[in-house]
Amino acid sequence: MSASPAVPPHSQPGKPPRLRLTRRGRIVLIGLPLVLLAALILSLTGLLNSPAKAADTASGLTVTPTVSVTVQPGESLWAIAGKVDPDRDPRDVIVDIVQLNDLQAGKVMPGQQLFVPNK
Incomplete structure (x- = not known):
């Protein structure tokens, strides 16, 4: 079984x-x-x-007045921001410079041409 x-x-x-x-x-x-x-x-x-919003019409766009600056040896974005607009916080000016020039690393080289905001 x-x-x-x-x-x-x-x-x-x-x-x-x-x-x-x-x-x-x-x-x-x-x-x-x-x-x-x-x-x-x-x-x-x-x-x-x-917070970013595109303008609804072309008339709503504003152009940032800029001037061109050549970076000198030993000069940093902080120094450039202080020369360009000493009345503003340099951090705000640096943000504007980085955005205007599409800088990726925030580094600049001597002889480089940068657009900086004009008062």
């Missing part, structure tokens, strides 16, 4: 066992979608509250 395989009393043949989540599994199952939702909401909030 052949012995039949032992079947645990709590499971029925042909029926898969019930899935049980651990504490870590529940945290991942609930926490991951919440983190992704929070990231999406923060991204949309940043996009919608962005």
